[in-house]
Amino acid sequence: MSERRIIPLRPQRPTPPATPQLSAPPPLSLYIHFPWCVRKCPYCDFNSHAVHQDGIPESAYVDALIADLEAALPDVWGRRVLSIFIGGGTPSLISAEGLDRLLTAVRMLLPLDPMAEITLEANPGTVEAARFAGYRAAGVNRLSLGIQSFEDRYLRALGRIHAGAEAHKAAELALTHFESVNFDLMYALPGQSLDHLAADLRTAIALAPQHLSCYHLTLEPNTPFHHSPPAKLPDGDLAADMQQLVETMLAEAGYQHYETSAFAQPGKRCRHNLNYWTFGDYLGIGAGAHSKLSSHTGVVRQMRHKHPGAYLAAHGHGDFVQTEQGIGVADLPFEFMMNGLRLIDGIPTDLMEARTGIALDVIEAKLIAARERGLLEVSGDTLRPTLKGQRFLNDLLEMFLD
């Protein structure tokens, strides 16, 4: 008996080159991860660890970060760094001196753009005026505050260590020390009504930060909330009304909605995050930090040793990278769209080829299908999600998955 073919031949598609060539390296950002928190919040799926009773090994960690960066220099040789983001965890647990030592080392090792945006994440529960002044002096020019809500009961429900009054105080303090401040806010909180969300938004708007990130509370896998969801979570319809309310109130207050969850005053969009969304490169150092780096051999992702202990130990043997893998040619268009289509204004049609080396016609059929479903708009030299595409971004993105 002859062996029969099981898999039918698929119609021929243009074959992308095995290793796509970029005409120029993408813009480069630096991400620095600080993996400790006073306490881990039940909704958080980031790489964060509660502070050990011996305190944070700050000095050893800064040493490790500097060594990590030195070891990574060949990967980004000669490229200018356009932004730095120090995230966590709770980076505001670090001393101003420690941060100064770190940023000084970064400046010595890498060509940093003089206009570079340097953001630090801060927790309202760990705020002091002197420390903010120290951060500013060390070079931080943008502060991102994890406010989440100004209401005590929601903060308790979220397991946050701060109360509403502290959030308010931290916000005011941040705005006096930094020219650019972001508030992280959450909605669809357990028991939250539209009125309560409106009150939170009014408080935030009255403080007038340059930037607001408003996230729908998401039950991420491997979090306590995912395991046992809190009671009285707003249903899908109420959450959608909340999203609507956020967009309306912030638009009226002069904030531009430029990404799924990000709103900014004119000229105050977060350059660091924009680089992620436009599929730029980033070097991530610190425990569990992720990098995406392009070179003539392709695009790779790296992750540093995830556990702080393992990361500190890596300082001894000098190999900070836990995993590294290339992004296959087949995956690049999807990953590009997954980031780019989050932007409300969309992306230039020539950006995909510039960032991935793959011509847009490779996914033409998918673009046409997305347009036919009313999820995508292609006008002139821009691809952008329609309003429906923004609301159903997952459905739009799925279309780019094979």
Added chain:
Amino acid sequence: MPQGTFFVVNMRHIRNFSIIAHIDHGKSTLADRLIHRCGGLADREMDAQVLDSMDLERERGITIKAQTASLLYTAKDGQVYQFNLIDTPGHVDFSYEVSRSLQACEGALLVVDASQGVEAQTVANCYTAIEQNLEVIPVLNKVDLPAADPERVRAEIEDVIGVDASEATLCSAKTGLGIDDILETVVRRVPPPVGDPAAPLKALIIDSWFDSYVGVVILVRVIDGCIKAKDRMRLMANGAEYPVDQVGVFTPKSLVRETLSAGEVGFVISGIKVISDAKVGDTVTLATRPADKPLPGFKEIKSQVFAGLYPVESNEYEQLRESLEKLQLNDAALRFEPEVSQALGFGFRCGFLGLLHMDIVQERLEREFDIDLITTAPTVVYEVLMKDGSVMKVENPAKLPDPSKMDEIREPIIRATIYLPQEYVGVVITLCTQKRGSQVDMRYHGRQVQLVYDIPMNEVVMDFFDRLKSVSRGYASLDYELHCYQAADLVKLDMLVNGEKVDALSVIVHRANAHYRGRELAAKLRGIIPRQMFDVAVQAAIGSTIVSRENIKALRKNVLAKCYGGDISRKRKLLEKQKAGKRRMKQVGAVEIPQEAFLAVLRTDDSK
């Protein structure tokens, strides 16, 4: 195949027998014990439960294809006996195959679990054995279990089946207890075959299967005459002739022999290309000296249950066809022909012996051939008497002719025999009545009750098995056979999703239940079809009359709140998972309908 010289014994020393047992009563374990005891396989070859060779069978504990083993046993009288253990399929869907396997035997071991007692399937098969004049030897298995009650079960066998069980052998296939007793009893009580080796060849086809190296292998019991390589054989059902390449026996390893003669069981390999030419129950004879008439009892297998199988991905249609062809190589009962559904696209209407057979085919397609399937609700074959006097068979509810052209619709009725402990009689009778059943007989055998009902098969393919198991807490067992066709007041109930008729969701129901079923189905679909980007209306209709409507409100958003460069792989996985979920859905118009919806029409909720 290895050449061998399996000891040829005198006909007086041949014992052909089967094991009749209910699922889980230990048939396979016992068969393994017997094979092992007779040295058929060494320990390391005793891959647990030899006779059940397909993985699926092993998992479900059922035998689909009958297999066989020829064993040599040196009895206490010092003589060497040839035992031919003929395996039988163990499920209600395969009762015809069982009857052919039994026809090849002179005796049968009736194996009953010493704690659970007699089950319907066992009774049905045992009656078949008795009708064919087999010597039935009761064996009480699992006597090592604490719950074993051999005396009660012995009485039950006598009461229900009417077989003398006073000398029933006690055994434990698990521990090996009583195995020698069984073998000696076989020698003593199973009569040797009678047949004339010099007469024209008459061999019964017990089973056939496709082997990728040698083609179709048929398993035969030689009744009269003998067959050897280079003979020219003839199949009496269709007169087709083939040269014989090889004959032999299974020990259970295959062993080539020069001849198979009267009384023996073994395989024949010839030039048969497709399994449907080697029909179970057919008679093999020789072209040079044919028998004057075939053995009695041959039947063409007819599919009783039909369902549409559709690939989820329309480009897997060709792959589905090739996979069905491959399955058909080894499954003569599987029928399929291309079918087009407006809702589901290109697929196949497949005919099965019953629901279990359908389940097995579906699972093998998904597991062995890796095809995602949408299966429509199984349906029975209706006879439609047209106004012009012609009779039409309808295997697909969507194809029911326009009511104005029909005179009457006749539905198949099965005669169901149900065995159950008496405490469940009330609930089971209620269930049968709900399913439009009419009582034929009810008998008490000690604590066991035998109910006989005529029930429309349509109701049985819905969810009768599941309901019967659940109302009787698993104690009821069922056997059935097609009884007759009967006119009934039936209508076609259509389901519409956003105004589009989804032909694959159409069902034929009794008029009295139609409105209720319509409401129930619409409500059920509302629960199953996920919210989409727009409102979806679900309606049930009889002809052009809408009998029920449900509304699925639009989903308002589906977007990940957060996505930073960081760990993009997890977000990616989330989207991949969402997409994989949709892979099992079928796009009908603009609406994505999950697979469960097509089976939802099966489940009723009469208990409310």
